[in-house]
Amino acid sequence: MSILSCAHVHTPYCDGKTPAAEMAKRALNLGFLSLGFSSHAPQTFDPGYCIDPAREEAYQAEIRALKREYADRMTIYLGVERDLCSCCSTADYDYFIASFHYFTKPDGHHTPVDASPEQLKQYVDAYCSGDGLEMARRYFSAVRDYVLSSRAPIIGHYDLVRKNNASLHLYDENSPAYQTIALDALRPLADTGALLEVNTGAMARGYLFTPYPDVFLLKAWKTWGGEVIINSDCHDARLLTAGFSEAEALLCSLGYDHAVRLGRDTLWERFALGR
């Protein structure tokens, strides 16, 4: 296993289960050369899920202290998983992950994409005339616009809508109609230099058998010359490398010979896959 890093790691400042210090210890024990913390950025709703805006500085201070403590053994980075609905600046962070977790309804309230299937179904019925493909169209165009406007370095779990589609069957993931929507929104992102995250979190938690994004997207991304980063979207230190070997094998089978990770000496570095 050559990955030895993860840039998508949560802490108890958001909905993570493992304290940052314990996570760092686990990463070092696994031989990691770098580790990036990326708690959910502060937002004004769904408080149990994100960093409390009043505690954002404490989060930053704790990760910076760990960064100093581990400096001679492993490079620790201060990141954040930023949603379109987040209310934090990215200026204070080493990097951020652009993720889209919520549809904003006409009344200003939000419907999570990846929480309960019932909530997403209600959104599709109420605002997309029951049309799952229309929901997918809105989702992917919102992700595209967010990545483009934020100049995000990492595109988080690009096709997160797959999680609830597994039980809701809102659309056929193998249909040309769906795949065209997902591909068309992804195409312009390849030219931005953003890293497409190969996210094993749903595999680790038993929701999906393959990482985000789907194979047809990874194939296309490669033909467009895009770069990938493998992350476990870790909320529990025991699962820090869950799905990594499967993701690496999948990428190798698709012809990827390298991926990108947080570096020991530089923010990003390429490394060879399958070694």
Ligand SMILES: [Zn+2]
């Ligand atoms: Zn996320």
Ligand SMILES: [Zn+2]
């Ligand atoms: Zn996450």
